[in-house]
Amino acid sequence: MKKRNVLLKFSSLVLALGYLSGIFTAVNAYAQEDILTVTQNAGYQTDEFYKPKASIVIEAQTGQVLWADNPDLKWNPASIAKLMSVYLVFEAMEKGQFTLNTMVKATESDQAISQIYELSNNSIVAGVEYPVKDLLYATLVQSSNVATVMLANLVTANDEAKFIHMMNDKAKELGMTNSTFYNCSGAETGSFNGYYKPEGIDQNADNVTTARDLAILSYHLLKNYPDTVTYTSPTQITIMENTPYAEVLENHNYSLPGLAYGYEGADGLKTGSSPSGGFNYAATAKREDTRLIEVVLGVGDWEDQEGELQRHAFGNAIFDQAFATYEYKKLLSKGNNTISQEEVILDQDFYGVIQRNTTPNFKLSADKVEMETGLTEVSPTIKAPSVSFKYAKKLKALQNSALLKTGKKKNVFSTFFINGLFIILGLLFLALSKLFKKEPTSNKKNKFNLLFILGILLVLAGIASSVYTVVIGPWI
Known part of the structure; x- marks a missing residue:
């Protein structure tokens, strides 16, 4: 068993050395192809x-x-x-x-x-x-x-x-x-x-x-x-x-x-x-x-x-x-794209430099889409290509919210109209209660109490529903 472990370690060491040697050879070969050779x-x-x-x-x-x-x-x-x-x-x-x-x-x-x-x-x-x-x-x-x-x-x-x-x-x-x-x-x-x-x-x-x-x-x-x-x-x-x-x-x-x-x-x-x-x-x-x-x-x-x-x-x-x-070319189109398994919406087309016949790798950084190329800019004052984006799901939620608000706005006029009717009707009942107050009979007095109370309730309902509409939104 011990001998087997030694052989496994030795084999792993040989493979590792071979891998590193391959990398060194490749790098060295690239370095030797200088401008004169090219x-x-x-x-x-x-x-x-x-x-x-x-x-x-x-x-x-x-x-x-x-x-x-x-x-x-x-x-x-x-x-x-x-x-x-x-x-x-x-x-x-x-x-x-x-x-x-x-x-x-x-x-x-x-x-x-x-x-x-x-x-x-x-x-x-x-x-x-x-x-x-x-x-x-x-x-x-x-x-x-x-x-x-x-x-x-x-x-x-x-x-x-x-x-x-x-x-x-x-x-x-x-x-x-x-x-x-x-x-x-x-x-x-x-x-x-x-x-x-x-x-x-x-x-x-x-x-x-x-x-x-x-x-x-x-x-x-x-x-x-x-x-x-x-x-x-x-x-x-x-x-x-x-x-x-x-x-x-x-x-x-x-x-x-x-x-x-x-x-x-x-x-x-x-x-x-x-x-x-x-x-x-x-x-x-x-x-x-x-x-x-x-x-x-x-x-x-x-x-x-x-x-x-x-x-x-x-x-x-x-x-x-x-x-x-x-080559320099358009890599992503404006609008909907999927990057890093996220659905995003680009503000504009994304252009960049890419090795020919390769697939670019993109990453999301803050509110920017960037590309991983391994290339550096000639100066720190020059920024790598990027384009602004929004998350599609969040944007859709915001749009739905906006549509909901738009729908509510359409009902605001109708709601205030009904609220106004409550108030006007209440004031009318209060006015009628004063007329009936002049009558001497007790039956008329009961009618006066009923009209007065109903008028107060309608006015209060109209005011309350108006406040609700302003603060929260249409109730119909």
Whole structure:
């Protein structure tokens, strides 16, 4: 018997170890399929040299993280910083400070900045007026530094330092906890040859952020200002049309459909590159009802310009994996549903992110229906999808109570009418009792007593039934 118990314990130990080993193997296998492996398996030619330093993919409606690799690494985003400047421009327009058609007159400094060879720019001529709309295209399509400076100065009435403080304040407000901005365009302030010099700001500092923070920024930008993709999606566009200053701008986002790494559904957001940051990429793409946002940082090395293309290979590959694995769709319809064996009524349709070909699990929390996905939000400031509900049984009871009250209300008029008749009849009998009081005979006196008592009783009955009707409800 003792030997048998030992064998049973040994067998249980072997099974437990085998189970744990299986889990470890599965986790280890998943961990080994990093972004380089995913990209190579997707058919792109790349190697370890170009592997991004950080990356993230989130779903654009919910902010839930679908992929993350070193997302909190602090990094120089280069021109992706322009997204924050654009956010503040859209916000200023929302407040009514100016419109897309507001004309911005170029200064001598603006023209000088546009001629700095080392900076990405479009042509700007001093004294010429440029519409805000065209400056947005120049900022987001051409990655123009001078156009970004002109827009920033428009927002703050040429207070360059104020705009930098606004960028940092907005970063905190949006939940970008690892971001600090020192310039509005992504290029070091010192590279502007003194034509752009925010007072009190470190002239040689690079902007610092993370893949997560840029995903948070992109999430809020697309959520609050969805027209952003209007300015990030053109592969080519002409600004200042029908003027002597017309200029064709070319987009460096090669994942836009029709370009070198064209990706189905891609329509933005922004690329960025610098000697210290390598090649970076913030992108969004939509397929059916699912829109994704991704950020890829630190691809390759500035000395090897192949990184400009390789960033799109990595971006496309993790987009592919996320689109193939997840979808955003309607999961529950407004109205009657059964959740956790409870009959509930939803106030509206429930949309959320779910792994394809799986059945979602829902839970009731306070007055909200939530979904158990195992996914986390990119920021604590973004709440997981939920929808308000009411318990069907309680609601039915309340409705029945309301119907009962409605039925009673219909009888109130009739009840008060009868109550009034009692009182009127009682008063009539009291009046008659006074008439009969004048008669000298004892028989008349008996009639007087009877009428008086009956009148009093009817009046009291009418008053009592009226009080009952007001306090409790109709008695008929």
